[in-house]
Amino acid sequence: xxxxxxxxxxxxxxxxxxxxxFGASEKLKSEPILFLAGTEAGLPSYAGTLYLADxxxxxxxxxxxxxNMILQVVEKENPDYVVFLHSSYGRDLAPRIAASLRIGQVxxxxxIVDGTFELTCCNAxxxxxxxxxxxxxxxTIQPGxxxxxxxGGTPLIQAMQxxxxxxxxxxxxxxxxxxxxxxxKAGIIISAGRGIGTKENTALIWNLARILGGExxxxxxxxxxxWIEHSRQIGSTxxxxxxxxxxxxxxxxxxxxLAGIKNSGYIVAINKDRxxxxxxIADALVVADVTQFLPALTERVTKP
Amino acid sequence: MKLLVxxxxxxxxxxxxxxxxxxxxxxxxxxxxxxxxxxxxAVEQAxxxxxxLGGEPDLTVLSIGPDRVVEIIKKALAIGCDRGVHIHDPAxxxxxxxxxASLIANFAKEQHYDLIFTGxxxxxxxxxxxxVMAAEQLGYASATTLVGxxxxxxxxxxxxxxxxxxxxxxxxxxxxxxxxxxxxxxPRYPALPNILKAKKKEIRTIPASxxxxxxxxxxxxxxxxxxxxxxxxxLEGDTSTLADRVINLxxxxxxxxx
Ligand SMILES: Cc1cc2nc3c(=O)[nH]c(=O)nc-3n(C[C@H](O)[C@H](O)[C@H](O)COP(=O)(O)OP(=O)(O)OC[C@H]3O[C@@H](n4cnc5c(N)ncnc54)[C@H](O)[C@@H]3O)c2cc1C
Ligand SMILES: Nc1ncnc2c1ncn2[C@@H]1O[C@H](COP(=O)(O)O)[C@@H](O)[C@H]1O
Numbered sequence: 001x002x003x004x005x006x007x008x009x010x011x012x013x014x015x016x017x018x019x020x021x022f023g024a025s026e027k028l029k030s031e032p033i034l035f036l037a038g039t040e041a042g043l044p045s046y047a048g049t050l051y052l053a054d055x056x057x058x059x060x061x062x063x064x065x066x067x068n069m070i071l072q073v074v075e076k077e078n079p080d081y082v083v084f085l086h087s088s089y090g091r092d093l094a095p096r097i098a099a100s101l102r103i104g105q106v107x108x109x110x111x112i113v114d115g116t117f118e119l120t121c122c123n124a125x126x127x128x129x130x131x132x133x134x135x136x137x138x139x140t141i142q143p144g145x146x147x148x149x150x151x152g153g154t155p156l157i158q159a160m161q162x163x164x165x166x167x168x169x170x171x172x173x174x175x176x177x178x179x180x181x182x183x184x185k186a187g188i189i190i191s192a193g194r195g196i197g198t199k200e201n202t203a204l205i206w207n208l209a210r211i212l213g214g215e216x217x218x219x220x221x222x223x224x225x226x227w228i229e230h231s232r233q234i235g236s237t238x239x240x241x242x243x244x245x246x247x248x249x250x251x252x253x254x255x256x257x258l259a260g261i262k263n264s265g266y267i268v269a270i271n272k273d274r275x276x277x278x279x280x281i282a283d284a285l286v287v288a289d290v291t292q293f294l295p296a297l298t299e300r301v302t303k304p
Numbered sequence: 305m306k307l308l309v310x311x312x313x314x315x316x317x318x319x320x321x322x323x324x325x326x327x328x329x330x331x332x333x334x335x336x337x338x339x340x341x342x343x344x345x346a347v348e349q350a351x352x353x354x355x356x357l358g359g360e361p362d363l364t365v366l367s368i369g370p371d372r373v374v375e376i377i378k379k380a381l382a383i384g385c386d387r388g389v390h391i392h393d394p395a396x397x398x399x400x401x402x403x404x405a406s407l408i409a410n411f412a413k414e415q416h417y418d419l420i421f422t423g424x425x426x427x428x429x430x431x432x433x434x435x436v437m438a439a440e441q442l443g444y445a446s447a448t449t450l451v452g453x454x455x456x457x458x459x460x461x462x463x464x465x466x467x468x469x470x471x472x473x474x475x476x477x478x479x480x481x482x483x484x485x486x487x488x489x490x491p492r493y494p495a496l497p498n499i500l501k502a503k504k505k506e507i508r509t510i511p512a513s514x515x516x517x518x519x520x521x522x523x524x525x526x527x528x529x530x531x532x533x534x535x536x537x538x539l540e541g542d543t544s545t546l547a548d549r550v551i552n553l554x555x556x557x558x559x560x561x562x
Binding site for chain 1: 315317318319320321328330400401402405424425427428429430431432433436437440441445446447448449461463464465466467468469470471472473474475476477480486487490519520521522523524525526527528529530532533534536537538539540543544546547548550551553554557558559560561
């Protein structure tokens, strides 16, 4: 078995998550080879063949050109699996490869058991086992689900070329917004999720944060709704935090939110649903209505 | 100009899911259904574009599924789509993304849409495949996970969301397909007069088997509740006792509140 792993780099640096692909390759009991759109300054620690697309020439993101070069490698190496991270890059590129090769794709895989893929669905409330009916498969793995492996060594570089035309132009990264609130160093964070119900109710969060001397964070739907400013969003597309205490109020525990909080010291979750996936990571899950529980907690902190 | 927006009906994610008789999908009876969250943004963006162009584009909304999906088609018509297409398929839950993409692509091929909007993923299956696969089958340019969208004379400028707050700027020309991420816009609620007007709009029904008989490339063999691995404690009871217990836990497990 052979696996073509699709690594990632961002602004010239190899993303560490690339090593999780080697973890998946091991679970597939297969021999890894690597494709990377990157630069010689950010090479992985790995001694096998590295098909390197020069990011200066072909960009870190260019679906048509990268697709063309990955298909060249597939043709040459004939891998059984092409494995991506289930990241913005992988989600974009993987279906293009699967469609071009007319082979099955399994997305956001969390485990692999004897060639059967385990995937989450319904916001992590259910899992599915999926088999691929084609001889080869495209796989995207959930970030964090596979233990990283650093093979070590220096790669044997095969420089990739393409003169394919591109239907999409990458015009660079958008500069970050004006003032960013850095929650990375906060010791206490109280976060609001959709379960807080209304913008007015976020006052309960601000109050508790003020009394505890903590910062306010939020899940994505809360910032999308304009209840709390964007720069306080926590998760894979927001900030990564590591407070000593994290209090999640009315947050279900989607993987993209958990990605931002897993380095927290102690996690308290308040949720009216006993089965909410946040229970998987919380040290204490309080089964209660946030709008009733938060005033009670705030009162106890003020008047012990 | 012709626009298409693809929407999926999904159950409320807070539902109690259990496997159905086949063991490969969840039991659908008794669930409350609504429009996939990401598709709300797709519909809104399509309607915004139609408005930007003075109402000129013809905007079709398409959904594949059993009879009940007509509800979300009607919602999209009330928001501002011109016509509905219901690709009737009671077994859609057992089709894989490739097959669903084939239905969309085969329908769209004859209609020559300039621009197609989809959600970035469906909340129940979450494969994030259907939009891009449909674009590839049609030979359309595509951009994914948009949190920004502008259109000017056939040129789309999109903001693709990457990780950690970073965004990439992309430019592509029609014909194209874009997948929409939450936060792209603020979806409106249908106004009552528009709900009434929408009742007169056409909804065409096409049996799925008329459009595609593509074979599945993947198959779900089992759906199940994941084993609980969390080692945390669960606290239940009356609010004031709960507050006391939480304060004690914070004292015992952190350096705070001492
Ligand atoms: C590519 C991508 C990137 C993403 N990035 C992020 C990210 O960076 N950060 C992020 O947060 N999300 C992100 N998301 C969204 C993520 O998938 C979830 O949709 C989101 O985290 C859900 O937010 P939530 O938990 O607040 O809302 P929901 O999932 O709607 O959960 C609300 C919870 O509140 C509970 N509840 C309701 N009412 C009450 C009450 N009165 N009292 C107590 N509990 C109550 C419910 O039981 C439920 O568990 C991303 C998604 C994608 C696809
Ligand atoms: N049954 C369906 N009917 C119409 N559109 C769909 C259907 N399934 C998926 N889509 C579209 O494809 C997107 C991605 O879905 P998925 O690949 O299942 O995550 C959705 O947001 C919809 O826009």
